Amino acid sequence: MHISELDYELPPELIAQHPVEPRDASRLLVCDRATQTHQHRHFYDLPEFLRPGDLLVANDTSVINARLHGRKPTGGQVEVLLLRKLDDVTWEALVGGRNVRQITFPAGEDGQQLSAEVVARSGEAAFVVRFSAPIEPHLDALGETPLPPYIREQLRDPARYQTVYARVAGSAAAPTAGLHFTPQLLERIQAMGVQIAFVTLHVGLDTFKPIEEETVEAHKIHTEWCELPPATAEAINDTRARGRRIIAVGTTSARVLESGSQTLAQASHSRLVQPFSGFTSLYITPGYKWKVVDALITNFHLPRSTLLAMIGAFMGMDFMRRTYARAIRERYRFYSFGDAMLIL
Template structure:
């Protein structure tokens, strides 16, 4: 399948640069995956589309302040480092820019030497393995020196770091936010629970693939990145009970979706599991773990638009995207939402 089938023209002014003052006031395009019918709502209307007995699955990963700006110890040249994932101890896989300046043995200092990274291995696409040296607790050093790793299409500065975190973020480890969850407030979640809707949590740490475009000419040629996931027994039991009583499993975001589909694919049912997933979902694909999906509007030709095209049908999704453009919806990380039912 040609990548161009998932392309569309997006006016640059529709790329949201800043989060809305109120998380729940974003717009929400409701798409019926069977008929292609659409409705235009706001995110605070979500409870009217949920029913007692449903289960909402949230990704509780927390974004690290993973972007560091340092200098080469020998030349003073400026280097940007983006943490991707921790391999073990103080050894991390990172992206560096400009990559040509960082060879094996290169040492980069941050914050007047508070943190030092030594490159130990070269990877492709600007990837490097580095070992950090510091005094104290790594996450505290990172909090003082790092910046939030906003996507490259966001040019504005983020005044409040917490606006690039979900209100339920807990498990540190992501290089980007699971952005479908940014629309929730604690009050909205309480309202949803009061209706008799279960809330369940998984963890998937968003990683390298978020920053890599699909460069292959066909979908089948694309090499999918791997991300770490974890689901505990409590969530597994909630999901089994939801299906048993006829409720819907509703994932918040493509990250939650990938996690559940991986687990059910590998184990045959919802079960406690942890590991790395490189599942690549594109049409045609039969979903086994997910009944409805809350998501944002994604980049053209991205693996994410391919996934939701598999979920709701490519024709329905591309038509809904065109409608969203005509209706001036806000796109990407700080943009508006879709509820696919």
């Protein structure tokens, strides 16, 4: 598939620079694949489209203060953006500046002076950085929330770039479909007999990287660490056995769920997924045969992105193109702090 099929023109003013308040007051574009129709609602209307016995699966990752500021021995400033933890003191990271080898960071609240060494390259743009001590205990004091590059306004409350159920630290970016949930909305959903389960996927900044090859299939997908816990796997298998729907909250949750089905020999197992923990390189593009996800909650994604390819695979390319064109005409807000879609 040529990359131009994942392209669209977005007026810059539709890129949301701040979240709406309250969280569930964002708009919700409900997309019915069977009838190829749309409804214009709000996120707080979501329970109207859920049924008792459904299973909602969300990503409980938490965004870390991954943006750090340090200095080279010459005094020049260096920015480090943590991407992925490799061991207790070693991270894959983006490093701003030329010929950076040694970095010193400001003393933390405990007075400890941390330093780091750039020890190797990691792919085209990233580096392997080894710290003098584990950096995680110091991130609250030394780090900043790494907002996506298209958000240019300062975020007053960093908690608004976290889901209300975030609990497993490790992401460089938020699983944005989950940002629309409030504790009260989750309580309403559970009260109507919908079960909620969690997976974990630590989101990397490659999420925002456009596909640069001419064809979608030629792109090398980024790997992300994820976990599908035993209790969630059991809930998924039980839900499907009872003929109920599995609804993924976001593309990150969808990637974990479909990855959980990859390790099963479908012909010899009655289970839909099995628990696992590790890296996934699953690349979902149009033509993919979905095995787990029945419905999907998601935000509006960047053109020429792997996430948009996944949405095209789920709802069909023609319906997706018409949906995005309609969202633009109706002035929906796009990207991380934007409005949401429910694809049924």
